[in-house]
Amino acid sequence: MLRSVLISLSESEAIQKLIMHWPPAKKAAQRFVAGETLAQAIEAVRKLNEKGILASIDQLGENTTDSESAAHATRGILDILELIETSGVRANVSVKLSQIGMGLNDDLCQQNLSKILTRAKLTRNFIRIDMESAQVTEKTLNMYWFCIQNGFNNTGIVIQSYLFRSEKDIAQLNSAGGRVRLCKGAYKESKNVAFPHKADVDKNFDHLTIALFESEKMAGLPISDRDGKTPPIPALATHDEKRINFAKQQMKVMRLPKEAVEFQMLYGIRRDLQKQLVKEGYQVRVYVPFGTHWYPYFMRRLAERPANLWFFLSSYFHK
Numbered sequence: 001m002l003r004s005v006l007i008s009l010s011e012s013e014a015i016q017k018l019i020m021h022w023p024p025a026k027k028a029a030q031r032f033v034a035g036e037t038l039a040q041a042i043e044a045v046r047k048l049n050e051k052g053i054l055a056s057i058d059q060l061g062e063n064t065t066d067s068e069s070a071a072h073a074t075r076g077i078l079d080i081l082e083l084i085e086t087s088g089v090r091a092n093v094s095v096k097l098s099q100i101g102m103g104l105n106d107d108l109c110q111q112n113l114s115k116i117l118t119r120a121k122l123t124r125n126f127i128r129i130d131m132e133s134a135q136v137t138e139k140t141l142n143m144y145w146f147c148i149q150n151g152f153n154n155t156g157i158v159i160q161s162y163l164f165r166s167e168k169d170i171a172q173l174n175s176a177g178g179r180v181r182l183c184k185g186a187y188k189e190s191k192n193v194a195f196p197h198k199a200d201v202d203k204n205f206d207h208l209t210i211a212l213f214e215s216e217k218m219a220g221l222p223i224s225d226r227d228g229k230t231p232p233i234p235a236l237a238t239h240d241e242k243r244i245n246f247a248k249q250q251m252k253v254m255r256l257p258k259e260a261v262e263f264q265m266l267y268g269i270r271r272d273l274q275k276q277l278v279k280e281g282y283q284v285r286v287y288v289p290f291g292t293h294w295y296p297y298f299m300r301r302l303a304e305r306p307a308n309l310w311f312f313l314s315s316y317f318h319k
Helices: 002-010 013-020 023-029 038-050 067-087 106-122 134-149 166-175 198-218 241-253 271-279 295-304 306-317
Strands: 054-059 091-095 127-129 155-160 180-183 234-237 262-266 283-290
Touching (some): 038 054, 106 134, 127 134, 134 155, 166 180, 166 198, 180 198, 198 234, 234 241, 241 271
Parallel strands (some): 054 283, 091 127, 127 155, 262 283
């Protein structure tokens, strides 16, 4: 119930205006957002790298309403790629397609995505295409296949375990050797397209984890590159220790090396677990968001875990 309310609030423009001008909210958001500027994000990544943690930088913003906004967002992503290259930080880039024109003009989105992937190739980097709500899952996957068909193999996709369709999508991606970030999903979805109960989402996450491991083993274990940009085939994005422990155990059963998987987490969440996994010899990548459009992302983080909401409220009462 609380999760549904918070996700609904993340889509409210009126509440967004109220929250974004409320100092306690801005302070609390700093836990989950690396800053409002690219320079701040790069510095946050540098500090993660010093701890042996890789990063994926995300320029916050989604659902652009005009072509100029999409072009502006695209230029921002190109700047991220350039600064990663010149700064030498170990990071790749995550992109929401609705930020660069999907839903506004699909041809425009393809053009902007091609510019990004071309620049990423020139800087030897990797682009992860984020998954958004179930309403655009098919369209997002079509954009991914457009990339592959046009020779952009420096890209990967995100699949959400709460969607019924994900098993079929994983099978198709596995047949093409696609690099997949598996997460549970953070949007409010209809029970017609998504598992309504957490236990079923978790069970499907484990099931899809096995499918990704099997695909990787058949592909000959194409692991990540040494500069920390290109991940292995499976990237498991979760803070759920049960899911992580299941993956570890499955890797032992299948005799997969630790380098065969990348555990991914969100900036500011479960830093203790990030540190522990690095100490155990696993590759860890943290999703590092930055920018002024932090409200929808922040609200989804509150919705995911009650502990995040209590952190937000305590920051207000102890201000």
